Amino acid sequence: MYEDSTHVRQHALQSVHNATDAGRPSFERLLDKIEIPDRGRHKPILILDGGLGTTLEDEYQVTFSSRDTPTWSSHLLASSLETLLEVHRSFVQAGADIILTATYQASFNGFTSTRRYDLNVTSAERGGFYSQEEAGHLMRSAIPLARSAFGSKKGLLALSLGAYGATMIPSTEYTGKYPPEMGDCVNLERWHAQRINVFEADQKTWNEVDLVAFETLPRVDEIQAVRNAMQVLSMQKPFWISSVFPNDDEKLPDGSEVMDVLEAMVAQTPSESKLIGHPPTPVGIGINCTKVSKLRSLIQKFEEAAASMQVHLPHLVLYPDGANNMTYDTTSQLWGPAKDAAGVGKWEDEMFDIVHEVQERDKWAGIVVGGCCKTRPQHIARLSEKIKHKR
Known part of the structure; x- marks a missing residue:
């Protein structure tokens, strides 16, 4: 349970001394778990997986809707573990060093709004909703499942936790429009803490x-x-934070400039929390669920902001949409043609070029690169082949 106790306050004070451990050294220790040729000679470039939900839709004919599957890809934790495992494995086989769990939109509200799925009965016989206890069990089940996808291979497992808006119906992580009670840092903190505690x-x-x-x-x-x-x-864990930049103004949906975003991500100053001490620093920061065409400018803005703030950049985490020629309508919950689709090159070629440019500028501790919506195992395999040849 989330509570503001003496123990919590003491731990918060200790986190000041652990701030360095929450930064780059923690990521360096993670690298011992995977195989990286010439690790001592180059800053690491790690391959992340691709779009889980859209791969399920496009290659496995899985249908999602806010009404019937409010937890989206997490729904398969109840309905089809075999299919979910197969998709995870396909990204491992494509060369992913890091696999994200099927928990992006998982929440207590989502599962307790989902009708119980029992493979032993017909759809007409299914009834009732999952309990809070069952919801917690289903969310936790995503972790050993994703881990098993590596088999005998080495790899890193990242617990995927989407924004609060990703669990809303309809989802609002692209707009940042939350209900009044969640328009407060403390309430958002409490909500995220409760979910992590699961x-x-x-x-x-x-x-x-x-x-x-x-x-x-x-x-x-x-x-x-x-x-x-x-x-x-x-028990602390290294973590990354990635944000979405869906609009042409290169700002967060809430209107924040990149300078403000970077400050919120890495600054060692107490925020609105009632806790004492400095919040831990992420091992990676970056951009996801954003068009590839926006990446170069956004990355450079992050680098310029870091220089202005005189802060060292952690790992760059980069996993944009694979749908260069498509855009997602959150109202209809369908993909349609993008208005600026003309002249778009191959996703993996563009990503490789961007990674190469970032590496040449040498501003980041390392790079994690993969894909988001509409990025299939084939995209990751082609990008992985290019990156690993460069390694």
Whole structure:
């Protein structure tokens, strides 16, 4: 349970001394778990997986809807573990060093709004909804499942945790429009802490998690909230924060400039939290669920902001949409043609060029690169082949 106790405050104070451990050294220790040729000679470039939900839709004919499957790809934790495992394995086989769990849109509200799925009865006989206890069990089950996808291969497991808006119906992580009660850093912190506690509460499950991925955050107060939520964990984990930039103004959906985003991500100053001490620093920051065409300018803005703030950049985490010629309508929940689709090159070629440019400028501790919506195993395989040849 999330609570502001003496123990929490003491742990928060200790986190000041652990701030360095929450940064780059923690990621360096993670690298011992995977095989990277010439690791000592080059800063690491790690391959992340691709779009889980859209791969399920495009290659496995899985149908999602807010009404019937409010937890989206997490629904398969109840309905088809075999299919989910097959998709995870396909990304491992494509060359992914890091696999994200099927928990992006998982939440208590989502599962308790989902009709119980029992393979032993017909659809007409199914009834009732999942309990809170069952919801927690289903969410935790994503971790050993994703871990098993590596088989005998080495790899890192990232616990995928989407923005609060990703669990809303319809989802609002692209707009950042939250209900009034969630327009407060403390309430967002409490919500994220409660969800993380589902996983941390089971030590065996938590031990399987290599790092936590906070994804598609559309607001600076939510960026602050997740850092504060990580601060109260009894067993710390390295984590990354990635945000979404869906609009042409290169700002967060809440209107924040990149300078404000970077400050919220890495600044060692207390925010609106009632906790004492500095929030932990992410091992990676970056951009996801954003068009490839926007990446170069956004990355350079992050680099310029870091120079202005005189801060060292952690790993760059980069996993944009694979749908260069498509865009997602959150109202209809369908993909359609993008208005600026003309002249778009191959996704993996563009990503390789961007990674190469970032590496040449040498501003980041390392790079994690993969894909988001509409990025299939084939895209990751082609990108992985290019990157690993460069390694």
